[in-house]
Amino acid sequence: MSKLGVGVAAVLLSVSSVQAQEIPAYAFKNVTIHTHDGKTVEKASIVWRNGSIEAVGTNVTVPFDAKTVDGGDSLHIYPGFIDGYSEIASPDMKRDNSRVERPGEPPYDKAGIEPQRSPFAEVDFKKKDVSDAKKAGFTMAAIGLKGMMLPGKMDVYYLAGDDAQANLLESDIAQKGAFKNSRSVYPSTLMGTIVKFRQLWADASALQVKQKNYQAEPSKFSDPGRDEVLEALYPVINKEQPLFFEVDEKEDVERVIKLKNELGFNLVIVSAKQAFRYADLLKKEKVPVLVSLDLPKEPEWKAEKEKAKKDTTKVEKPVPADVQAFRDKQWAAYADYVKNLKSLYDAGLNPGFTSYGLKWKDFAKTIETLKEMGLSESDLLKSLTVNTAAVLGLNDKVGKLEKGFSASFTVTSKPMFEKKSKQVYQVVKGELNDVN
Amino acid sequence: MFKKIVLGLFVSCMMLSVAHAQQKGSVLIKNATVITAAGEDLQNTDVLIKDGIISEIGKDLKAPKGVETIDATGKYVMPGIIDAHSHLAVTRGINEWTNPVSAEVSMEDVINPNDEGMYAALAGGVTTIHVMHGSANVIGGQGETIKLRYGMNQDDLKFQGAPRTIKFALGENPTRVHGQGFGVQPRTRMGVEQIVRTTFDAAKDYKVKREAYLDEYAKWAKRKKGLEPDPVARNYRYDVINDILAGKVLVHCHSYRADEILMLMRVFNDYGVKNYTFQHVLEGFKVAPEMAKNGAHGSTFSDWWAYKFEVYYASAYNAAIMNKYGVVTSINSDSEELIRHLNHEAAKVVKYGGTSIGDAIKMITINPAKQLGIDKQVGSIEKGKQADLAIWSAHPFSIYAICEQTFVDGVSYFNRATDPDDMRLVINPEEDYKLHETAGREVDACMSGVFEFLGTATDSHSHN
Amino acid sequence: MKKLNLFLVLCFWAVTSLQAQITEKPEYGKFAITNAKIYTVTNGIIEQGFILIDNGVITEVTAGVAKLPAGYKVINAQGKSVYPGFIDSGTLLGLREIEAVPVTNDQAEIGEFTPNMRAFTAINPASVNIPVTRVNGVTTVIAHPVNGTIAGKSTLINLFGYSPDSMAVVADAALQMEWPSSGKRGFWDQRDEKKIKEDFEKTLKNINDYWEKARFYNDMMSAYEANPKGKSKPDKNVEWDAMRPVFNGSLPVVIDVNRENDILEALKWIKEHKGIKFVLSSASEGWRVADKIAEAGVPCLVGPTLRTISRSYDNYQAPYQNAGKLHKAGVMVAIRTGETENTRNLNYNAGYAAAYGLGTEEALKAVTINPAKIFGADSKIGSLEKGKMANLMITNGDPFEPLTNIETVFINGYKIPMISRQTQLFEEYKDRDSTN
Known part of the structure; x- marks a missing residue:
């Protein structure tokens, strides 16, 4: 999307409520609908009103009050993609190098323990990664803040305009967590971080009871006071809210699952770049997963080798045995990573998607690589839509192009994952943006 | 981008896990000098391991059906x-x-x-x-x-x-x-x-x-x-x-x-x-x-x-x-x-x-x-103990003694004769052959992770 | 606080020098070692023979039974073996007392190029580390500075004497240089490939600039000295002046280098500088390019042998086999420990090289005659031959074996007391009166 395009979209959106009253409904006709599970419906129409899809299919009569775009059989419509765990729109982490008096007893924020933080106050939808995500076909994201072991709450936002309030779909859906620690204060190690989770749970659980007691019988119990940090953990401790946890390594996944079983909370595994090593474990533990598509770089020698093969004028230099052995292992490892998402489907799981770790400029190339390495388009689309919606608990509202669902979708000039495909329109909760 | 420095973005090499799927091994080691760590060394002695446990120590032991026999004539067996x-x-x-x-x-x-x-x-x-x-x-x-x-x-x-x-x-x-x-x-x-x-x-x-x-x-x-x-x-x-x-x-x-x-x-x-x-x-x-x-x-x-x-x-x-x-x-x-x-x-x-x-x-x-x-x-080679032991080419106190095979629970986890050079279990696909990070010299193991915050320089190989 | 520290340091030195004192005097004069198995190194093994020592010098090494002239103290070595004193080709012995106490560290001057620094100057003959080393049969070591790129001159010293002057075999043994690394410096090194290459090239350029200036200085001075008439004497540059022996081929240059690529770069550089004696040191990946090192005709000071693999995919024995592989390729090999207080473990570093491919005989050469040759001291030390300095040990077996006892040690003809602070502490505490 050009800068001008962003500007236009912003203007459109800022006056959208007025527009919605002016025009009761919209429709596309003569378009190809790509459903969340990879099916295509040609010569279809889609009608939406008040932000929801009213009708979709080949057998649809476009109502008189719907402003209609005729696709002329050349436009393609995809359900809006959902980023299940995102740091887009988050400010960067503050660098705080000030020394604390006692590194063993730092204030909560120094230790990266900030579950009370809410993205709402801090998100900035003008950031470039937001427009990049929209360009990639995303219309919604569960957003959290950058941080360390407990960086704060997560909210779900539409990727419409700049106004966080207008974009907000659900607030405080989860807590964000990771095995990330400061290196200069407690906890400064992984083992410290793990036990700090335990201690926080113990402290918060106790405080919760004390507060209840005091509230009920202030004359009998002493006032335990308030602690916004521990209080923010109550919903996770009470299993009213899941903990979205960033992990890649198999060993780390084993660690966080052990914590989950010990402390009792609802866990969602996020990132999971090594999920091919532990798909069975996720299945056994019934832990939902949002997979990062941040792939390793293809080993350089691979491209060089392909090139040399094609060059008939040169004889390839033999590779020494030790180097060849190294390369064989390296390639196997590379393939494992690239087939990561597929391996989860093969294990019978329904992985969702996170943009965590991904560079948006690599998105198209990444999809291409995934498909080359055997991922079907239907599985890909499911991860980007319904699977993620299900993890977020929004599967009755978003992720499908079906009646009653949010009218959030992307319109392209060709099938989206083909080369030279361009985004023509994007509809976010009913608001039509002409990307051109 | 795929982060290079994050340790542990690795792949498992399934080969080894499969080989060790059976966690308790059985093997008969024949005719070794057995350093028991529980009394005198035993000359020309056999050690029979069954399901990860030392089941017999003696002469002329017979391997049960399906149990591998290793000839350790002239070699030394010592506790792990x-x-x-x-x-x-x-x-x-x-x-x-x-x-x-x-x-x-x-x-x-x-x-x-x-x-x-x-x-x-x-x-x-x-x-x-x-x-x-x-x-x-x-x-x-x-x-x-x-x-x-x-x-x-x-x-x-x-x-x-x-x-x-x-x-x-x-x-x-x-x-x-x-x-x-x-x-x-x-x-x-x-x-x-x-x-x-x-x-x-x-x-x-x-x-x-x-x-x-x-x-x-x-x-x-x-x-x-x-x-x-x-x-x-x-x-x-x-x-x-x-x-x-x-x-x-x-x-x-x-x-x-x-x-x-x-x-x-x-x-x-x-x-x-x-x-x-x-x-x-x-x-x-x-x-x-x-x-x-x-x-x-x-x-x-x-x-x-x-x-x-x-x-x-x-x-x-x-x-x-x-x-x-x-x-x-x-x-x-x-x-x-x-x-x-x-x-x-x-x-x-x-x-x-x-x-x-x-x-x-x-x-x-x-x-x-x-x-x-x-x-x-x-800790010793005695009947009933867990079969953790190693076979050495000579008395292990000799500088020329080379460890040939090491068993844990009767399972061989090291075999000098047959193991490949590269024994990594996990592989970072972005690791370059030549630019490989070296293990480098020994650092102050016991104090690792500390010095950077104290501004204390640690050169070369200090200990703890 | 500073003052207190200084006070503590002074106290500690006072205590140290008291403790370091070994009160038993060495014996000197005429000795006859009889009935011994003699490992001459340069003339094979004499199964039964005798050695005469007269005022510091070996005057006879002969098979059979000695007919002794009068005045010789006889050491009957029936059943024992005699070996030349071992030479460690790279240590910090005498320069560094206690690693963690900076004021006792004299191995690293400030500066990138300090060729005028002489290890000889800072050798502390009273170092407690020295007796601990020599009673294990290590009679002679290279002690070298370690700072910057050109650190200064190493010294080849005997481990007995009251002054550096009396200890020195070759006061200035070599110019010590550290090759800049073209790879990552460690896991913490976050420079990308391009930056690493740039840094390397920059450092190399600095070396070349410096080197060329020093070479020019030597030419200029030589021209002046050859015919000073009518020329004004150029000013002296102490640094470049210190490098003049390098350019006339009398002072070898020891290059400390480890990685495969770095070794290749160093060899390339060596090739460009004809007429200079070069030696590689440490060379942990020497085995990868053994043929190239052999082709360049550069000797190698290998070690420590007892180190971990440099690449995680290498065979676990690679460091043990390094010296053997280099020797097989035709490289002259010496062994170094790179140690200070535990230079006494030279025996086992050589022993590992022996056991893993070098063989006992060659390993023996690698700690005797080879380093003597490399540092131009083979007329004085490195073998048991008539006319050489009496540096030798009498043992009850193969000195590479940890169970072997070194029973008698001669250094420069002195039969040294087999005492160190460690043996003194042993004597004091082995029968401690436990009621006190």
Whole structure:
């Protein structure tokens, strides 16, 4: 999307409520609908009103009050993609190098323990990664803040305009967590971080009871006071809210699952770049997963080798045995990573998607690589839509192009994952943006 | 982008896991000189292992059907070496150095089963290691005793039934980190003692309150009438301290100087702590009679010294003197390099101080097993014990002795004749062949992760 | 605080020097070692023979039974073996007392190029580390400075004497240089490939600039000295002046280098500088390019042998086999420990090389005659031959074996007391009166 395009979209959106009253409904006709599970419906129409899809299919009569775009059989419509765990729109982490008096007893924020933080106050939808995500076909994201072991709450936002309030779909859906620690204060190690989770749970659980007691019988119990940090953990401790946890390594996944079983909370595994090593474990533990598509770089020698093969004028230099052995292992490892998402489907799981770790400029190339390495388009689309919606608990509202669902979708000039495909329109909760 | 520096974006090599899917092995080793570490060496002797257990030791044993026979004529079989002090197989930090007391952290939570250092240790005949917290704080974290079942999951490495352990540290390291580094106690050996006493006292006080609450809660829980009592939250740190005081956690204390060794024994006598081991203990030879009287064990280097001031008056004769006075003495590595030749480290104890070869063998087998509380299971070649052992081309105290095969629970995890060069379990696909990061020189293992915050330069290979 | 520190340091030195004192005097004069198995190194093994020593010099090494002239102290070595004293080709012995106490570290001067620094100057003959080393049969070591790129001159010293002057075999043995690394410096090194290459090239350029200036200085001075008439004497540059022996081929240059690529770069550089004696040191990946090193005709000071693999995919034995592989390729090999207080473990570093491919005989050469040759001291030390300095040990077996005892050591003809602070402490504490 050009800068001008962003500007236009912003203007459109800022006056959208007025527009919605002016025009009761919209429709596309003569378009190809790509459903969340990879099916295509040609010569279809889609009608939406008040932000929801009213009708979709080949057998649809476009109502008189719907402003209609005729696709002329050349436009393609995809359900809006959902980023299940995102740091887009988050400010960067503050660098705080000030020394604390006692590194063993730092204030909560120094230790990266900030579950009370809410993205709402801090998100900035003008950031470039937001427009990049929209360009990639995303219309919604569960957003959290950058941080360390407990960086704060997560909210779900539409990727419409700049106004966080207008974009907000659900607030405080989860807590964000990771095995990330400061290196200069407690906890400064992984083992410290793990036990700090335990201690926080113990402290918060106790405080919760004390507060209840005091509230009920202030004359009998002493006032335990308030602690916004521990209080923010109550919903996770009470299993009213899941903990979205960033992990890649198999060993780390084993660690966080052990914590989950010990402390009792609802866990969602996020990132999971090594999920091919532990798909069975996720299945056994019934832990939902949002997979990062941040792939390793293809080993350089691979491209060089392909090139040399094609060059008939040169004889390839033999590779020494030790180097060849190294390369064989390296390639196997590379393939494992690239087939990561597929391996989860093969294990019978329904992985969702996170943009965590991904560079948006690599998105198209990444999809291409995934498909080359055997991922079907239907599985890909499911991860980007319904699977993620299900993890977020929004599967009755978003992720499908079906009646009653949010009218959030992307319109392209060709099938989206083909080369030279361009985004023509994007509809976010009913608001039509002409990307051109 | 795929982050290059994040350690552990790796791939498993399934090959090995499959090979070791069966965790208990059976094998017959024929006609070896068997160093039992429990009496005389046995000449021309067979050792039969069934399902991971040594089932028979004798002559002319027959292999049960389907059990492999290894001809070890002219070779030596010795118990798997046990290293009572290691920092191998740990991920992201061995030192929760930030607080003078960090008893709540545990190596159990951070075992890295993919550390190639474990394979190198197996190649030196090592089968069990005590994975320890570092020495930056007075009461450090809990240790984990693991078997080198290289290729298995982190939980599968654990030595089942091994007692819990914890690291303490005295002297220069804690006083340097906290006192010198941050201006908090301890800055002196006086302060070190007070940290221990204060912590023990606070833990005992907490225990009284916590138990009173648990009693109250239990009473309330029976009927659930009215409001539950105000909780006394569980304190993970003091729980561990109380377990030490109750004898459920064995203390392994980093120590060097004679006075600090005496100090801790005094404190432990006051609080009734028993069955502990001094680690490094380079001046143990100066207070060996007192150690023996208190039943304190000593786990030391064969010859490291002079890398810091508190070890300037140390001596390679340390182990020999401690042993002479009846202290249960072991030789440890505290190093991914040294762990590969603990057999020769033990041999030096014969050279420096005239310890018998038999006693020196015990210093890397049954003695460390005693210090870790696993001597009923491992540490010697005796009927009924777990089959952790190695086959050597010559007497393991000879410099020319090469370890040929190492078994854990009767399963071969190292075979010099058949193993490939590259024994990595996990592979970072972005790793370049030539630009490969080197393991480099030994760093100050016990203090790793600490120096960058103290501005202390560590060049080359210092120890702990 | 500073003052207190200084006070402590002074106290500590006072105590140290007291403790370091070994009161027993060495014996000197005429000795006859009889009935010994003699490992001459240069003339094979004499199964039964005798050695005569007269005022520091070996005057006879002969098979059979000695007919002794009068005045010789006889050491009957029946059943024992005699070896030349071992030479460690790279240590910090005498320069560094206690690693963690900076004021006792004299191995690293400030500066990138300090060729005028002489290790000889800072050798502390009273270092407690020295007796501990020599009683294990290591009679002679290279002690070298370590700072910057050109650190200064190493010194070849005997481990007995009251002054550096009396200890020196070759006061200035070599110019010590550290090759800049073209790879990552460690896991913490976050420079990308391009930056690493740039840094390397920059450092190399600095070396070349410096080197060329020093070479020019030598030419200029030589021209002036050859015919000073009518020329004004150029000013002296102490640094470049210190490098003049390098350019006339009398002072070897020891290059400390480890990685495969770095070794290749160093060899390329060596090739460009004809007429200079070069030696490689450390060379942990020497085995990868053994043929290239052999082709360049550059000797190697290998070690320590007891180190971990440099690449995680290498065979675990690679460091043990390094010396053997280099020797097989035709490289002259010496062994170094790189140690200070535990230089006594030279025996076992050589032993590992022996066991893993070098063989006992060659390993023996690698700690005797080879380093003597490399440092131009083979007329004085490195073998048991008539006319050489009496540096030798009498043992009850193979000195590479940890169970072997070194029973008698001669250094420069002195029969040294087999005492160190460690043996003194042993004597004091082995029978401690436990009631005190």
